[in-house]
Each structure stands twice: as C-alpha cells, then as structure tokens.
Amino acid sequence: MLVTVSWIALSIGLLSSLIIVIDIIKHPQMMGVMNVVWPINGWFFGPFALWTYFKWGRLKAKNIEKEDDRGKSAKVFVSTSHCSAGCTLGDAVGVPIVAMTGLTIAGTTLFAHYTTEFILAYIFGILFQFYAIYPMHKKKGAGHAIKSAIKADSLSLIAFEIGMFGWMAIVHFVLFTQPPHPDQITYWFMMQIAMILGFLTSYPANWLLVKKGIKEAM
Structure with a gap:
C-alpha cells in the first residue's frame, strides 16, 4: 500500500511541476530564478503548489500585467x-x-546524508538568493549580493533543514525496521514529506527575516 501511495504522490508532484513548467514557458517570471523555484515547489507541494503559482506566481510574469494584491503572508510564502x-x-x-559513494559518518548513512545535503543545500540556497538580489542591486556589485545572500538565507536554510532532518531521523529510526533506500520509490515519498516539513519550519524564520528587514518580501 505504501509503495502505491508513494507512486501516486510522486506522480502528482511531477505532473504539477510539468504543468508549471509549461505555463512558465508561455509566461516567464520577471525574476529569472523564480522560473526554477516554482517547478521545484511543484514536486513536493503538488496541487497546492499549482494553486499558489497561479494565484501569486503569475502576478510576476513578464507578459502579464496584474495588480500585486498579495498580503504579507503571501509574500513571505513566496520568499520561503x-x-x-x-x-x-x-x-x-x-x-x-x-x-553511489557509500559514504557513512559515525557508522551511519543518515549522518552522511545530513552533512552532504546540508552543504549542497547551503550552496544552492545562497546561489538562489544571489540571483534574486544581484539583478536588483547590480550597481553594488557581486560581492555585496553574495554577502546579502548569506545574511538573508542562512537562518531560513537552517530552519528548513531542522524540519527536513527531523523527519529523516523519524523515518530512519522509528517508522521503518529497514529504512528505504534512494533506489526505492518510498524513499522519495518520504523526502517529499521532509520538504513540506522543512518548508513549514522555515516559514517562521522567513517571516522574522522579512520583519527585521534582513530579507525582502518577494
């Protein structure tokens, strides 16, 4: 049953991403990096990502002129x-x-996943933030954009990983006698849930960053 549910959830997520990609090709975002952000969100948020994209994301398409009537909650949602x-x-x-490497830390693959994925998530997170900041502040230079990206994204990224890693620990130590492996569809369904929980733990951090003026509401 879990395998069937996993296939359904992954298929819905990928279909949601595909629908967003098709629409973005027709209506590209004013901020280029959001052309990548929305389809990725479709993978783990599924139909909810579709709803948020067409309700809030479309407002920022280059060839669609609509009044930006999003409230603060919606803008923080987009930032998250x-x-x-x-x-x-x-x-x-x-x-x-x-x-592929069979990497373990302290005798477990879980800690290897934590370490590797945190480093890569941080790198990609800063890159995504850089490409949101730099186009708006080119005169201040790339160095300024990198520093601002680190300042704006570090707390929210850590908050995201707390939610994600917490769920991974539950999956690894509690839910399964033998945790699923990356070559199994169940593993990626668990990762979908991990991303949703990461989003939920990251939202308050993004709200705080926006409130303090450290991060711009998108």
Whole structure:
C-alpha cells in the first residue's frame, strides 16, 4: 500500500511541476530564478503548489500585467518557496552522491546524508538568493549580493533543514525496521514529506527575516 501511495504522490508532484513548467514557458517570471523555484515547489507541494503559482506566481510574469494584491503572508510564502527550492535542489543532488559513494559518518548513512545535503543545500540556497538580489542591486556589485545572500538565507536554510532532518531521523529510526533506500520509490515519498516539513519550519524564520528587514518580501 505504501509503495502505491508513494507512486501516486510522486506522480502528482511531477505532473504539477510539468504543468508549471509549461505555463512558465508561455509566461516567464520577471525574476529569472523564480522560473526554477516554482517547478521545484511543484514536486513536493503538488496541487497546492499549482494553486499558489497561479494565484501569486503569475502576478510576476513578464507578459502579464496584474495588480500585486498579495498580503504579507503571501509574500513571505513566496520568499520561503524561494529558500525551500534551493534547499530541495541541494538535498536532491546530495542523495545520489551519498548512495553511489557509500559514504557513512559515525557508522551511519543518515549522518552522511545530513552533512552532504546540508552543504549542497547551503550552496544552492545562497546561489538562489544571489540571483534574486544581484539583478536588483547590480550597481553594488557581486560581492555585496553574495554577502546579502548569506545574511538573508542562512537562518531560513537552517530552519528548513531542522524540519527536513527531523523527519529523516523519524523515518530512519522509528517508522521503518529497514529504512528505504534512494533506489526505492518510498524513499522519495518520504523526502517529499521532509520538504513540506522543512518548508513549514522555515516559514517562521522567513517571516522574522522579512520583519527585521534582513530579507525582502518577494
């Protein structure tokens, strides 16, 4: 039953991503990096990502002129989506690296996943943030954009990984006698859930960063 549910969940997520990609090709975002962010969110948020994209993402398409009537909650949601997409990409890249190398830390692959995926998520998260900041502040230079990206994304990224890693620990130590492996569909369903929980733990951090003026509401 779990395998069937996993296939359904992954298929819905990938279909949601595909629908967003098709629409973005027709209506590209004003901020280029969001052309990548929205489809990634579709993978783990599924139909909810579709709803948020067409409700809030489309407002920022280059060839669609609509009044931006999003409230603060929606803008923080988009900022969190941006952060979460970078984390998700880093985590997704890290999984096969650990799997193919057989890397372990303290005798377990879980800690190897934690380490590898945190590093990659941080790199991709900063890159995503850089490409959101730099186009708006080119006169201040790339160095300024990198520093601002680190300042804006570090807390939200750590908050995301707390939610994600917490769920991974539950999967590894509690839910399964033998944890699923990356070559099993169940593993990626568990990762979908991990990304959703990471998003939820990252949202308050993004709210705080926006409130303090450290991060711009997107």
